[in-house]
Amino acid sequence: xxxxxxxxxxxxxxxxxxxxxxxxxxxxxxxxxxxxxxxxxxxxxxxxxxxxxxxxxxxxxxxxxxxx
Numbered sequence: 050x051x052x053x054x055x056x057x058x059x060x061x062x063x064x065x066x067x068x069x070x071x072x073x074x075x076x077x078x079x080x081x082x083x084x085x086x087x088x089x090x091x092x093x094x095x096x097x098x099x100x101x102x103x104x105x106x107x108x109x110x111x112x113x114x115x116x117x
Contacts, residue, residue, distance in 0.1 A: 050097065052100065055088060
C-alpha cells in the first residue's frame with residue numbers, strides 16, 4: 050500500500066532526511082522515499098494509516114503536508 054504526500058518547507062537534503070525519518074517512525078510505515086526536488090514523500094505502508102497521522106509526524110519536525 051502506498052500514499053504520496055505533498056510536503057512544503059524542505060530546502061535541502063537534510064530537510065528531506067528529517068521528513069523521511071519522521072514518517073518511518075510511524076508504526077506501519079515500512080519505507081518513505083522523500084524527493085526534495087518534487088516536494089513529495091512516497092510512503093509505503095503495511096496497513097492503512099490516516100493521512101492526518103502522517104501530517105502530524107511531518108509537522109512535528111517543522112514541515113507541512115499539503116492536503117489535496
